Amino acid sequence: MFSDKLKNEIGGELQSMRDGGFFKVEKTLQGHAGTEIKVDGKKLINLCANNYLGTAQQKKVIKAAQKSLKEYSLGLNSVRFIVGTTDLHKKLEAAISKFFGTEDTILYTSCFDANTGLFEVLLGEGDAIFSDELNHASIIDGVRLCKAERFRYPHNNLEELEKQLIQAKGARRRLVVTDGVFSMDGEIAKLDELRALCDKHDAIFVVDDSHGTGVLGKTGRGSIEEKGVLGKVDIITSTFGKALGGAGGGFTTGKKEVIDLLRQRSRTYLFSNSLMPAITGAALYVIEHFNKEFLPLKKKLTENTLYFRTKLEKLGYTLGGGGHPITPIMTMDERKTMALADELLKEGLYVRGFAYPVVPKGKGRIRVQISAAHTKKQLDKAIEALEKAGKKLSII
Numbered sequence: 001m002f003s004d005k006l007k008n009e010i011g012g013e014l015q016s017m018r019d020g021g022f023f024k025v026e027k028t029l030q031g032h033a034g035t036e037i038k039v040d041g042k043k044l045i046n047l048c049a050n051n052y053l054g055t056a057q058q059k060k061v062i063k064a065a066q067k068s069l070k071e072y073s074l075g076l077n078s079v080r081f082i083v084g085t086t087d088l089h090k091k092l093e094a095a096i097s098k099f100f101g102t103e104d105t106i107l108y109t110s111c112f113d114a115n116t117g118l119f120e121v122l123l124g125e126g127d128a129i130f131s132d133e134l135n136h137a138s139i140i141d142g143v144r145l146c147k148a149e150r151f152r153y154p155h156n157n158l159e160e161l162e163k164q165l166i167q168a169k170g171a172r173r174r175l176v177v178t179d180g181v182f183s184m185d186g187e188i189a190k191l192d193e194l195r196a197l198c199d200k201h202d203a204i205f206v207v208d209d210s211h212g213t214g215v216l217g218k219t220g221r222g223s224i225e226e227k228g229v230l231g232k233v234d235i236i237t238s239t240f241g242k243a244l245g246g247a248g249g250g251f252t253t254g255k256k257e258v259i260d261l262l263r264q265r266s267r268t269y270l271f272s273n274s275l276m277p278a279i280t281g282a283a284l285y286v287i288e289h290f291n292k293e294f295l296p297l298k299k300k301l302t303e304n305t306l307y308f309r310t311k312l313e314k315l316g317y318t319l320g321g322g323g324h325p326i327t328p329i330m331t332m333d334e335r336k337t338m339a340l341a342d343e344l345l346k347e348g349l350y351v352r353g354f355a356y357p358v359v360p361k362g363k364g365r366i367r368v369q370i371s372a373a374h375t376k377k378q379l380d381k382a383i384e385a386l387e388k389a390g391k392k393l394s395i396i
């Protein structure tokens with residue numbers, strides 16, 4: 001029974017989150033979520049979406065979604081292995097394999113599902129899994145679900161990782177997993193060195209490149225391309241919810257045997273509805289036309305990012321990251337972070353402040369994410385607002 005005691009207990013938990021400043025308040029947007037959004041009737045510049053290439057608002061992408069919606073209806077009312085696989089799903093899987101030069105691909109309704117449905121299929125008792133301590137929540141959950149011995153290595157610390165690999169040398173299988181891009185700093189993992197280490201210790205190498213796909217590398221193949229390991233990563237997971245469309249959906253791509261086994265055993269694939277046709281069609285459009293229509297936008301994305309960073313550094317802001325459109329504006333102080341976010345909101349900017357426990361204590365920041373779709377006018381307005389608010393709060 002949902003007793004008064006339980007009600008009070010849960011209420012107390014919520015209150016302590018509010019008291020500690022960890023309570024997340026969601027903003028309700030009116031209408032679409034491009035680079036300009038409307039909240040409470042007020043127009044704001046959106047600086048915190050993962051819409052790196054602006055694909056979610058592009059007419060051709062929306063048209064592709066509409067066409068698939070019309071041809072394939074709203075959904076399949078089924079999981080993939082019953083009646084949920086269409087030629088559209090197979091086409092998208094083939095297109096992704098071609099895009100990365102991998103052998104085969106399996107679709108999921110999110111990258112979260114791709115990650116939680118991966119490790120327990122490949123690893124069991126007697127195996128070992130090594131995960132960077134700053135990996136995404138979905139990797140952490142995926143690791144929790146598998147029965148392999150778990151090693152959490154200090155962030156980007158390959159020496160410690162190697163010690164752990166040696167410690168687990170008796171394991172039947174070893175698997176190392178990392179984010180390609182760590183989202184709080186936009187920092188790129190040392191994928192080349194990790195690959196070498198995995199070779200040395202005979203470990204499977206998995207990269208979740210959700211923030212890298214479509215964004216990094218000369219041809220947009222992601223952090224794996226940027227770090228020279230395209231074609232050398234055993235398993236890649238990524239999302240359609242960022243640069244490749246923005247609606248949702250994810251995938252795992254790699255060796256044929258791995259993908260075949262996932263189709264047989266991956267629980268988030270087997271027991272969840274197939275990917276919505278509209279999203280499948282939109283993602284297929286983006287992948288198939290990537291080189292011609294979307295890759296050129298990367299240049300604008302880089303230009304926008306550099307422009308924004310240069311101006312802010314000139315103003316005296318301390319920035320984290322570099323090399324990725326994720327631009328952390330470091331305020332260090334938790335209270336200043338939240339005050340700056342509030343001040344910027346008043347100035348018409350939609351940004352999010354991140355403070356402890358999302359980031360380490362004393363590493364508070366406003367995380368701005370630049371898009372190729374931001375206009376110079378929008379960026380200038382944002383820079384102006386940051387100057388005004390930063391001075392007001394004595395941050396710069």
Ligand SMILES: *Cc1c(COP(=O)(O)O)cnc(C)c1O
Nearest residue numbers: 110111112136210239241249250
């Ligand atoms: C965004 C993100 C995800 C989640 O992707 P969804 O498709 O929205 O579930 C998973 N991993 C990483 C590293 C991400 O950045």
